[in-house]
Amino acid sequence: MSTPHYLALSGGVGGAKMAYGLAQVLPADALVVAVNVGDDFEHLGLTICPDLDTVLYTLSGRVHPEQGWGRADESWGVRDELRRLGVDTWFLLGDRDIALHLLRRELLQQGRTLSQVSLELARRLGIGATILPVSDQAVRTMVDTDRGRLAFQDYFVRLRCEPVLRSLDFEGAPSATLAPAVRSALASPDLAGVILCPSNPYLSVAPMLAVAELRERLRALSAPVIAVSPIVAGEAIKGPTAKIMRELGVQPTAAVVAELYADFVDAVIVDHADAQLAASDPRFDVAATVMKSAEQKAALARHCLALIDALRSGRLPQP
Amino acid sequence: MSTPHYLALSGGVGGAKMAYGLAQVLPADALVVAVNVGDDFEHLGLTICPDLDTVLYTLSGRVHPEQGWGRADESWGVRDELRRLGVDTWFLLGDRDIALHLLRRELLQQGRTLSQVSLELARRLGIGATILPVSDQAVRTMVDTDRGRLAFQDYFVRLRCEPVLRSLDFEGAPSATLAPAVRSALASPDLAGVILCPSNPYLSVAPMLAVAELRERLRALSAPVIAVSPIVAGEAIKGPTAKIMRELGVQPTAAVVAELYADFVDAVIVDHADAQLAASDPRFDVAATVMKSAEQKAALARHCLALIDALRSGRLPQP
Numbered sequence: 001m002s003t004p005h006y007l008a009l010s011g012g013v014g015g016a017k018m019a020y021g022l023a024q025v026l027p028a029d030a031l032v033v034a035v036n037v038g039d040d041f042e043h044l045g046l047t048i049c050p051d052l053d054t055v056l057y058t059l060s061g062r063v064h065p066e067q068g069w070g071r072a073d074e075s076w077g078v079r080d081e082l083r084r085l086g087v088d089t090w091f092l093l094g095d096r097d098i099a100l101h102l103l104r105r106e107l108l109q110q111g112r113t114l115s116q117v118s119l120e121l122a123r124r125l126g127i128g129a130t131i132l133p134v135s136d137q138a139v140r141t142m143v144d145t146d147r148g149r150l151a152f153q154d155y156f157v158r159l160r161c162e163p164v165l166r167s168l169d170f171e172g173a174p175s176a177t178l179a180p181a182v183r184s185a186l187a188s189p190d191l192a193g194v195i196l197c198p199s200n201p202y203l204s205v206a207p208m209l210a211v212a213e214l215r216e217r218l219r220a221l222s223a224p225v226i227a228v229s230p231i232v233a234g235e236a237i238k239g240p241t242a243k244i245m246r247e248l249g250v251q252p253t254a255a256v257v258a259e260l261y262a263d264f265v266d267a268v269i270v271d272h273a274d275a276q277l278a279a280s281d282p283r284f285d286v287a288a289t290v291m292k293s294a295e296q297k298a299a300l301a302r303h304c305l306a307l308i309d310a311l312r313s314g315r316l317p318q319p
Numbered sequence: 320m321s322t323p324h325y326l327a328l329s330g331g332v333g334g335a336k337m338a339y340g341l342a343q344v345l346p347a348d349a350l351v352v353a354v355n356v357g358d359d360f361e362h363l364g365l366t367i368c369p370d371l372d373t374v375l376y377t378l379s380g381r382v383h384p385e386q387g388w389g390r391a392d393e394s395w396g397v398r399d400e401l402r403r404l405g406v407d408t409w410f411l412l413g414d415r416d417i418a419l420h421l422l423r424r425e426l427l428q429q430g431r432t433l434s435q436v437s438l439e440l441a442r443r444l445g446i447g448a449t450i451l452p453v454s455d456q457a458v459r460t461m462v463d464t465d466r467g468r469l470a471f472q473d474y475f476v477r478l479r480c481e482p483v484l485r486s487l488d489f490e491g492a493p494s495a496t497l498a499p500a501v502r503s504a505l506a507s508p509d510l511a512g513v514i515l516c517p518s519n520p521y522l523s524v525a526p527m528l529a530v531a532e533l534r535e536r537l538r539a540l541s542a543p544v545i546a547v548s549p550i551v552a553g554e555a556i557k558g559p560t561a562k563i564m565r566e567l568g569v570q571p572t573a574a575v576v577a578e579l580y581a582d583f584v585d586a587v588i589v590d591h592a593d594a595q596l597a598a599s600d601p602r603f604d605v606a607a608t609v610m611k612s613a614e615q616k617a618a619l620a621r622h623c624l625a626l627i628d629a630l631r632s633g634r635l636p637q638p
Contacts, residue, residue: 098417
């Protein structure tokens with residue numbers, strides 16, 4: 001990277017919206033998105049990377065606009081036939097989605113890393129930004145619940161987050177390292193800043209931070225690191241974040257989210273609904289964080305870049 | 320097997336039609352179909368078994384009625400998206416076909432043999448007859464042509480049999496053994512007879528016979544072995560059999576086909592168009608071998624069973 005660039009750390013739907021906003025306001029070569037792989041799993045012989053797929057589909061304009069994941073204009077010929085063959089199709093894969101997965105499988109079988117495959121898929125989807133898995137090694141989120149220990153997709157999709165969560169761990173994380181291009185982006189003197197997208201801190205961000213190298217590099221970074229809170233007025237914008245926080249015995253507030261990242265984050269952007277946080281603590285910044293339209297995504301992205309710029313020039317964020 | 324049973328050896332389209340006829344006139348537990356695996360290959364991470372699939376689709380009533388392979392009422396969502404992703408989709412896989420392949424891949428990854436997987440797929444498709452690969456080991460047809468050495472599907476599908484064929488060989492065949500259930504069917508005292516379906520002798524039957532154990536067991540068999548000629552009046556009913564025979568320097572006649580199997584076949588059924596062969600040689604039997612309707616398939620199947628019955632009772636076939 002020879003131009004100033006930004007690194008976004010993203011989970012699925014909420015993170016992808018933030019990344020989409022950043023892609024709107026930054027030149028293509030100024031944005032690197034490192035994506036959670038803790039949700040990845042093997043299903044029907046395919047390597048499914050739900051968060052990478054959501055980022056790929058969102059940034060290429062192919063995402064299903066209402067649900068925020070999966071493909072728009074999807075067809076279901078394969079799923080319908082699998083059902084006729086007696087296969088339990090609890091994980092929804094449409095025909096277009098399956099096409100991407102067949103291509104990913106083929107590229108992986110050629111011996112390419114998940115990073116190389118993700119770059120290739122992004123290229124074929126016409127995405128200018130650099131999309132990477134946080135690690136090329138397997139990191140698998142496991143949840144201990146009142147119904148026992150479950151693989152993530154079992155808990156998240158098949159059981160719809162119904163089991164009460166007791167703890168999480170990330171298999172493979174202790175030995176995992178950053179994907180080489182993510183490490184390069186972090187080590188580059190041209191790194192302008194890091195944006196932690198508004199993703200679930202436990203299910204999406206924690207598996208990334210479980211790669212110890214990431215947390216260490218973020219702590220040591222001279223460029224600003226900012227986070228956007230996924231919690232607004234005590235509730236998650238989407239998904240089970242608030243439910244999970246309560247089950248883990250913590251209050252679902254933006255302040256608690258900020259505490260999780262306190263060792264490496266310079267500022268946390270909270271929604272106007274949580275503006276009282278910023279009144280007493282200069283680490284908090286306030287913006288409209290609920291992203292529905294493309295304009296809202298771009299506006300929040302511009303706000304992030306302005307905050308990073310302010311932090312770089314030594315000015316405190318504006319409460 | 321405790322009841323009298325018949326073993327059919329089948330390639331793709333023509334063989335599947337014969338097997339369909341046999342399935343119409345025999346009880347489900349009286350028919351074992353052993354299928355060529357020489358055309359099998361890996362594509363998009365899927366294990367594709369063209370002849371097994373054609374037999375499965377034909378016997379379950381799902382085959383495309385005009386082309387004789389692939390699925391009726393197929394949709395193409397995955398293929399269309401693969402094309403948009405820049406993937407060369409020279410091998411046609413429809414959505415329903417892909418569903419079967421994803422299930423096969425999953426079952427194989429569970430550690431099951433191709434035999435076990437084929438039995439499971441047949442069960443799920445509602446087929447009563449026993450459908451098996453001739454071998455659970457990989458046997459791969461390779462062709463030497465005027466455009467060099469080619470994998471079978473490269474030659475057959477991608478290049479549409481256009482290269483001039485010089486010779487064939489079957490990688491893996493020297494170390495391959497019969498699938499256990501095919502061996503059992505051949506070794507059983509209840510085996511009433513073997514029917515070599517009207518499949519391409521070079522591309523479909525030769526890879527089966529290249530498994531040395533098959534040819535040895537057929538030679539030693541006390542039950543009758545009959546073949547149905549795929550050549551009618553010097554031409555193949557379908558496919559490149561006649562072209563290939565000419566390129567290999569032999570006349571495309573039913574007599575030449577019979578010669579290929581002379582060491583183990585008791586009788587060869589030829590079409591009425593080749594009735595002159597039967598006039599001078601009692602090893603030939605005459606029937607209507609062009610199978611278009613279900614009735615024609617059943618009639619030829621009944622003719623096969625009657626011929627086997629005659630051979631078992633020591634009567635010569637009727638010229």
